Amino acid sequence: MEKILEVKDLHVTFKTYGGEVQAVRGVNFDLEKGETLAIVGESGCGKSVTSNSIMRLIPTPPGRIANGSIVYKGRDLTTVPEKEMRKIRGVDISMIFQDPMTALNPTLTIGDQLTEGLKQHKDVSGREAKEQALEMMNLVGIPSPEERLKQYPHQFSGGMRQRMVIAMALICDPDLLIADEPTTALDVTIQAQILELFGKIQERTGVSIILITHDLGVVAKIADRIAVMYAGKIIEVGTKREIFYEPQHPYTKGLLNSVPRLDIEEDDLIPIDGTPPDLFSPPQGCPFTARCPFAMEVCDKVYPDSASRSTTHEVDCWLQDRRAQLVSPMEGTRK
Ligand code: SF4
Ligand code: MG
Numbered sequence: 001m002e003k004i005l006e007v008k009d010l011h012v013t014f015k016t017y018g019g020e021v022q023a024v025r026g027v028n029f030d031l032e033k034g035e036t037l038a039i040v041g042e043s044g045c046g047k048s049v050t051s052n053s054i055m056r057l058i059p060t061p062p063g064r065i066a067n068g069s070i071v072y073k074g075r076d077l078t079t080v081p082e083k084e085m086r087k088i089r090g091v092d093i094s095m096i097f098q099d100p101m102t103a104l105n106p107t108l109t110i111g112d113q114l115t116e117g118l119k120q121h122k123d124v125s126g127r128e129a130k131e132q133a134l135e136m137m138n139l140v141g142i143p144s145p146e147e148r149l150k151q152y153p154h155q156f157s158g159g160m161r162q163r164m165v166i167a168m169a170l171i172c173d174p175d176l177l178i179a180d181e182p183t184t185a186l187d188v189t190i191q192a193q194i195l196e197l198f199g200k201i202q203e204r205t206g207v208s209i210i211l212i213t214h215d216l217g218v219v220a221k222i223a224d225r226i227a228v229m230y231a232g233k234i235i236e237v238g239t240k241r242e243i244f245y246e247p248q249h250p251y252t253k254g255l256l257n258s259v260p261r262l263d264i265e266e267d268d269l270i271p272i273d274g275t276p277p278d279l280f281s282p283p284q285g286c287p288f289t290a291r292c293p294f295a296m297e298v299c300d301k302v303y304p305d306s307a308s309r310s311t312t313h314e315v316d317c318w319l320q321d322r323r324a325q326l327v328s329p330m331e332g333t334r335k
Contacts, residue, residue: 001035002032002033004031007069008071009027009067011024012046013066014064023232026067034208039227094177097182110156114149133167140201141193142164158190163194173205176209179212183218232279246309246313285298285300285301286317
């Protein structure tokens with residue numbers, strides 16, 4: 001398989017009046033062509049900051065990519081000049097946000113907005129642009145596209161607007177699509193349709209997808225692999241099967257137990273007690289220690305090594321490490 005993205009030891013910080021927030025603290029992952037990776041976690045865990053870093057959309061200052069690399073097809077996006085980055089953003093990597101209204105311009109017709117990227121980045125005639133726009137609208141399931149092209153965003157329903165945003169993101173044929181909570185603003189039926197649409201698009205175009213979400217239901221539908229983030233770190237990563245059926249990290253298990261499922265009564269759902277740590281001065285050990293029912297003495301002092309359970313399944317937890325009971329906190333293996 002062809003690897004298209006490799007994120008290594010990514011650290012992102014934000015300066016605030018209260019001090020520096022360490023929003024992303026050493027994140028590693030990669031992505032293959034045609035694959036969907038979901039990054040899952042509670043709000044504030046660093047998942048959006050991670051995806052915005054890939055697009056280099058972190059406002060600097062106050063934000064800063066403090067360390068690490070983001071290699072996209074052999075080039076480190078943390079160092080390419082802004083002018084080139086703009087081109088990469090328009091053509092190679094595109095992004096879909098939660099609220100379709102903010103992505104659409106209310107004063108321009110749908111047709112103009114849809115073809116804008118094409119005209120800007122690809123050398124196409126007006127007629128070709130229109131043809132491609134119609135093709136995209138068909139792909140994302142907009143009925144009567146000829147008429148719809150001349151309309152304005154307010155004439156579209158919420159679901160149709162999100163379809164348009166997806167069409168806009170895809171019209172330059174990107175290799176990578178980053179979708180940050182793409183269905184959160186939509187009602188449940190429309191959500192399901194949009195998720196189905198992602199699958200169909202991937203089949204047709206081979207685009208790789210990074211899906212950012214707090215919703216494990218969304219993940220279950222379309223992800224190939226899942227990375228679980230907590231307090232700025234990926235604490236477990238695996239195939240969908242591994243994460244749903246053999247979760248290892250107590251936080252992952254907690255997340256799964258707090259999600260409604262068909263086979264579990266509503267009353268049996270167990271929310272995870274407590275709150276994530278303050279990222280102004282994150283703990284040096286496992287950040288889940290204060291909430292973890294299995295915490296050992298070492299957990300609080302030393303961050304665990306990543307343990308590989310399979311070639312695809314990795315987990316950062318001392319429960320995976322036989323040395324946990326033996327290691328004295330003072331002579332830990334890391335940081
Ligand atoms: Fe719990 Fe320790 Fe594992 Fe962290 S490292 S999740 S505190 S057992
Ligand atoms: Mg977010």
